[in-house]
Amino acid sequence: MIRWLIIIFLALLLINGLHGWLERIGLGRLPGDFRFRLFGRELFLPLASTVLLSLVAALIARFVKL
Template structure:
């Protein structure tokens, strides 16, 4: 169980670091991705982008299986 938390935490760090690069391709700005400003900070909840990236990862995993 701790291994899964570690994997999820590392993936969040990786995705957060490459998010500016992904925004050039439209990931993070899809319909269903919420952005809001609260107390002077910008927050993003990329629901649609997460689903899209998960499906892409699933397809890649299926191809290499």
């Protein structure tokens, strides 16, 4: 369980770091991607984009396994 929480946290950090590039290709503006300001900093939680990228990765892994 802890391992999955760490993986999800790292995935969110990675997507947050790639935020500018992902917005250019259309990710980051999906319904379910949250932006808010907290203590003067803008935070971005890309929940819908994470789910979409996970599905794409799962499909790629399934076809590569053939």
